[in-house]
Amino acid sequence: xxxxxxVVRQARxxxxxxxxxxxxxxxxxxxxxxxxxKEKEKEILAALHADLxxxxxxxxxxxxxxxxxxxxxxxxxxxxxxxxxxxxxNLMTMRDEAYINFExxxxxxxxxxxxxxxxLVMHPLIGAIAAGNAVVVKPSEVSENTAxxxxxxxxxxxxxxxxxxxxxxxxxxxELLTQRFDHILYTGNSGVGKIVMAAAAxxxxxxxxxxxxxxxxYIDKDCDLAVxxxxxxxxxxxxxxxxCIAPDYILCDPSIQSQVVENIKATLLEFxxxxxxxxxxxxxxxxxxHFKRVVGLLEGQKIAHGGESDEASCFIAPTIxxxxxxDSKVMEEEIFGPVLPIVTVKSVEEAIEFINRxxxxxxxxxxxxxxxxxxxxxxxxxxxxxxxxxxxMHMMVPDLPFGGVGHSGMGAYHGRCSFETxxxxxxxxxxxxxxxxxxxxxxxxxxxxxxxxxKFVFLKHCxxxxxxxxxxxxxxxxxxxxxxIFSP
Amino acid sequence: xxxxxxVVRQARxxxxxxxxxxxxxxxxxxxxxxxxxKEKEKEILAALHADLxxxxxxxxxxxxxxxxxxxxxxxxxxxxxxxxxxxxxNLMTMRDEAYINFExxxxxxxxxxxxxxxxLVMHPLIGAIAAGNAVVVKPSEVSENTAxxxxxxxxxxxxxxxxxxxxxxxxxxxELLTQRFDHILYTGNTAVGKIVMAAAAxxxxxxxxxxxxxxxxYIDKDCDLAVxxxxxxxxxxxxxxxxCIAPDYILCDPSIQSQVVENIKATLLVRxxxxxxxxxxxxxxxxxxxxxxxxAGVLSTLFLLSPTIxxxxxxDSKVMEEEIFGPVLPIVTVKSVEEAIEFINHxxxxxxxxxxxxxxxxxxxxxxxxxxxxxxxxxxIMHFFLSTLPFGGVGHSGMGAYHGKHSFETxxxxxxxxxxxxxxxxxxxxxxxxxxxxxxxxxxxxxxxxxxxxRIGLAVLALLGVVAAVMMKxxxxxxxRKALLVVLAVQRLGWPSGW
Numbered sequence: 001x002x003x004x005x006x007v008v009r010q011a012r013x014x015x016x017x018x019x020x021x022x023x024x025x026x027x028x029x030x031x032x033x034x035x036x037x038k039e040k041e042k043e044i045l046a047a048l049h050a051d052l053x054x055x056x057x058x059x060x061x062x063x064x065x066x067x068x069x070x071x072x073x074x075x076x077x078x079x080x081x082x083x084x085x086x087x088x089x090n091l092m093t094m095r096d097e098a099y100i101n102f103e104x105x106x107x108x109x110x111x112x113x114x115x116x117x118x119x120l121v122m123h124p125l126i127g128a129i130a131a132g133n134a135v136v137v138k139p140s141e142v143s144e145n146t147a148x149x150x151x152x153x154x155x156x157x158x159x160x161x162x163x164x165x166x167x168x169x170x171x172x173x174x175e176l177l178t179q180r181f182d183h184i185l186y187t188g189n190s191g192v193g194k195i196v197m198a199a200a201a202x203x204x205x206x207x208x209x210x211x212x213x214x215x216x217x218y219i220d221k222d223c224d225l226a227v228x229x230x231x232x233x234x235x236x237x238x239x240x241x242x243x244c245i246a247p248d249y250i251l252c253d254p255s256i257q258s259q260v261v262e263n264i265k266a267t268l269l270e271f272x273x274x275x276x277x278x279x280x281x282x283x284x285x286x287x288x289x290h291f292k293r294v295v296g297l298l299e300g301q302k303i304a305h306g307g308e309s310d311e312a313s314c315f316i317a318p319t320i321x322x323x324x325x326x327d328s329k330v331m332e333e334e335i336f337g338p339v340l341p342i343v344t345v346k347s348v349e350e351a352i353e354f355i356n357r358x359x360x361x362x363x364x365x366x367x368x369x370x371x372x373x374x375x376x377x378x379x380x381x382x383x384x385x386x387x388x389x390x391x392x393m394h395m396m397v398p399d400l401p402f403g404g405v406g407h408s409g410m411g412a413y414h415g416r417c418s419f420e421t422x423x424x425x426x427x428x429x430x431x432x433x434x435x436x437x438x439x440x441x442x443x444x445x446x447x448x449x450x451x452x453x454x455k456f457v458f459l460k461h462c463x464x465x466x467x468x469x470x471x472x473x474x475x476x477x478x479x480x481x482x483x484x485i486f487s488p
Numbered sequence: 489x490x491x492x493x494x495v496v497r498q499a500r501x502x503x504x505x506x507x508x509x510x511x512x513x514x515x516x517x518x519x520x521x522x523x524x525x526k527e528k529e530k531e532i533l534a535a536l537h538a539d540l541x542x543x544x545x546x547x548x549x550x551x552x553x554x555x556x557x558x559x560x561x562x563x564x565x566x567x568x569x570x571x572x573x574x575x576x577x578n579l580m581t582m583r584d585e586a587y588i589n590f591e592x593x594x595x596x597x598x599x600x601x602x603x604x605x606x607x608l609v610m611h612p613l614i615g616a617i618a619a620g621n622a623v624v625v626k627p628s629e630v631s632e633n634t635a636x637x638x639x640x641x642x643x644x645x646x647x648x649x650x651x652x653x654x655x656x657x658x659x660x661x662x663e664l665l666t667q668r669f670d671h672i673l674y675t676g677n678t679a680v681g682k683i684v685m686a687a688a689a690x691x692x693x694x695x696x697x698x699x700x701x702x703x704x705x706y707i708d709k710d711c712d713l714a715v716x717x718x719x720x721x722x723x724x725x726x727x728x729x730x731x732c733i734a735p736d737y738i739l740c741d742p743s744i745q746s747q748v749v750e751n752i753k754a755t756l757l758v759r760x761x762x763x764x765x766x767x768x769x770x771x772x773x774x775x776x777x778x779x780x781x782x783x784a785g786v787l788s789t790l791f792l793l794s795p796t797i798x799x800x801x802x803x804d805s806k807v808m809e810e811e812i813f814g815p816v817l818p819i820v821t822v823k824s825v826e827e828a829i830e831f832i833n834h835x836x837x838x839x840x841x842x843x844x845x846x847x848x849x850x851x852x853x854x855x856x857x858x859x860x861x862x863x864x865x866x867x868x869i870m871h872f873f874l875s876t877l878p879f880g881g882v883g884h885s886g887m888g889a890y891h892g893k894h895s896f897e898t899x900x901x902x903x904x905x906x907x908x909x910x911x912x913x914x915x916x917x918x919x920x921x922x923x924x925x926x927x928x929x930x931x932x933x934x935x936x937x938x939x940x941x942x943r944i945g946l947a948v949l950a951l952l953g954v955v956a957a958v959m960m961k962x963x964x965x966x967x968x969r970k971a972l973l974v975v976l977a978v979q980r981l982g983w984p985s986g987w
Contacts, residue, residue: 065928090875103859228910230913374907382901383903394905399586459553
């Protein structure tokens with residue numbers, strides 16, 4: 001515990017030295033990270049396999065590729081993201097420099113999760129480094145091999161004092177949360193999210209919480225069911241259902257329920273073959289505790305497909321439940337496993353009402369050929385993000401902010417959004433000491449006359465803005481010329 | 489207390505009815521607010537005078553003008569702010585619609601402060617209404633006349649269920665904070681800010697905290713002292729120093745300290761309504777005055793304190809510990825800008841920071857080596873008045889920001905939306921199991937090649953995409969595969985592509 005306090009203190013001293021601030025330094029660290037990912041690819045894949053039974057190609061596409069893409073994007077764009085952003089000025093500030101300066105916050109804490117243990121630590125780390133901060137990294141202890149690997153590798157490639165790794169479980173995390181940070185990004189569940197925010201409140205530390213929820217997936221009668229079900233199957237059973245934005249449950253009309261089941265079954269056969277257990281592409285539940293939890297959700301349910309499990313290997317077969325009751329256990333909490341309940345609804349109105357009665361999810365999915373219906377679902381519901389006619393994909397667009405709302409989280413990151421999340425947007429207005437006569441209006445003694453001029457400047461500017469803009473520009477030019485001619 | 493729970497429940501039901509969402513409704517409510525401010529100007533000014541002894545013209549410029557300007561700006565810009573924001577796409581999403589949708593959060597809580605009791609409730613309210621939310625307004629009970637007026641007026645002009653006002657003190661605020669909101673904006677001090685955030689954590693409610701701090705004001709030797717001191721005097725003593733972004737204390741070289749004092753005195757004497765100027769020497773009188781202003785800082789209503797300057801102040805003295813929020817201006821001497829920067833950085837990040845110098849390089853240096861919510865160079869307060877600049881703190885001076893478009897975004901949820909269609913399923917083959925090295929190589933190629941971009945390649949790619957789509961439409965299944973192959977083959981050839 002003393003060690004944790006020391007590590008944070010060192011990170012702060014390292015940040016205060018100023019060396020993490022220059023763009024050159026930040027890009028140099030990001031390049032080192034890139035080298036690390038490329039040189040240690042084998043070790044990273046081995047750790048992911050040990051933790052989650054992720055096959056090589058799967059692990060590569062899901063965890064390594066995304067990180068390399070984010071690194072390349074960030075290194076390319078950083079100079080433009082970090083540049084001061086000039087803002088539109090008004091009549092009063094015509095002669096001034098007005099801009100938003102992006103500045104590091106200080107020492108950032110990143111708490112990773114176990115389902116994508118590498119990318120969920122790396123992605124935020126990239127943004128935090130890019131923004132010029134020191135970063136304390138706390139990988140999830142549940143994915144212990146990846147956690148240990150991250151703890152071994154980062155000090156070999158990055159500045160050791162600026163980017164320390166702290167490993168451990170609940171006691172270590174609790175201790176970490178008593179320390180003071182300038183931003184905390186936590187990925188995990190809502191219960192712990194509240195604990196993180198409460199701890200952050202003690203220091204007035206802003207937080208980004210990437211939480212979860214039950215992501216609904218509405219299938220309209222008017223859609224290509226084969227394609228729809230293939231896409232849903234892919235998003236649901238990848239990583240054994242352990243994705244924060246996996247479609248959690250399906251809502252559809254009772255008349256298409258059995259077709260949906262048949263299509264998913266057909267796709268499962270395509271993907272994993274007859275014997276799912278022996279497919280190298282099918283992962284496992286992360287540990288016994290979650291295994292038991294997910295298996296427990298099957299109790300009393302109508303299993304249309306799957307249901308087999310093996311505790312020794314934490315294997316749960318891809319499972320579909322039909323005619324699920326909204327009040328059953330499997331419809332209470334986020335499933336985070338390869339179990340797909342289907343709840344029947346008679347109309348899109350009923351689907352929307354169903355969704356709105358529950359907490360706002362991290363993701364929402366709609367499948368329909370009818371774009372109007374899709375827009376209607378969007379406008380009458382809320383969720384962190386959404387994809388129509390596919391699943392997961394909104395996460396792959398770097399310029400879309402990735403984050404939740406309500407119980408599914410607050411704040412967002414990815415790409416430029418990461419950079420901004422880990423930066424302070426400082427308002428800057430640089431004036432000069434000339435032409436103070438123009439300020440006469442604001443100085444006491446205030447008279448009605450002075451007030452009328454202020455009123456004119458403030459409000460006339462807003463209502464006839466085009467004329468006002470032109471006049472302001474003219475006035476500004478005149479003032480500037482006068483200043484030049486009459487300055488000492 | 490039951491009443492508070494009922495009010496919040498009603499606001500949520502009103503929000504769930506959906507009526508606050510249409511742009512027409514929002515603009516109609518903002519127009520009503522505008523009418524209220526114009527029709528009830530006399531009453532508003534009277535309340536401000538009763539609460540803070542603010543003179544008519546002062547109160548008008550500080551509290552009413554800003555509100556009218558914000559209303560006008562918001563009503564004009566709302567359609568463009570609220571429009572979905574398309575984002576740049578990559579190769580995988582080329583045929584899709586990708587955009588950020590700005591959506592209301594739900595029920596927002598605004599807790600006002602007593603120093604600018606009208607504007608600090610109205611400004612956030614405007615943004616929250618513009619973003620389509622229901623809003624519970626809790627004005628500060630310390631400025632009780634304005635609080636009562638707001639409670640009387642809002643229901644006369646706005647939708648009564650969507651925008652209720654809750655008055656009261658600590659018990660009522662505590663009760664309010666147990667309720668669930670979708671965003672809380674609090675203006676006030678750091679200590680209560682922590683309480684608000686802790687309460688919000690129980691419901692995972694995001695917060696915007698507009699807090700305070702000791703806003704330093706560095707005066708360089710190289711500057712026009714008369715102008716600098718006139719501006720500082722204006723910003724420091726307006727509203728009797730009770731402005732969150734007032735320059736709290738001065739840092740300057742000892743050699744210019746007495747000139748600074750003289751210049752401030754000269755500026756103050758122009759103010760006909762000022763009483764006397766006290767320049768205190770180190771000992772006794774300083775301490776009794778400090779007692780007085782400490783009290784005044786808390787009660788803020790009845791005492792008329794004279795503008796005060798303190799010289800040769802020790803960094804460890806009480807006046808240098810907490811935010812002064814009164815008409816007392818300590819001067820701490822420093823021998824260089826390095827010492828000033830170090831002094832500032834030893835303390836919590838302030839809400840505002842001021843530097844006066846003819847040397848722009850020095851100003852930029854101070855900016856780059858310190859942190860604060862905002863900065864104005866060669867003036868004070870003014871960064872507050874440009875609505876395109878986000879207004880907010882950092883560290884102990886706050887989190888989040890608002891004003892203008894930033895208000896709208898603070899009170900909105902930025903929802904990521906990707907609309908695809910069910911065609912061209914062939915292009916998804918790469919991602920489906922059984923996974924092979926070949927599939928991974930393709931994905932790698934497409935994801936990473938994006939960063940050797942060329943504009944021409946982008947245009948060609950777009951053209952190819954169009955060609956492929958047209959071909960597909962006209963010749964459906966037969967040419968579908970061929971079109972795909974054309975696109976993919978071009979990629980394979982390493983054409984300098986967009987992605």
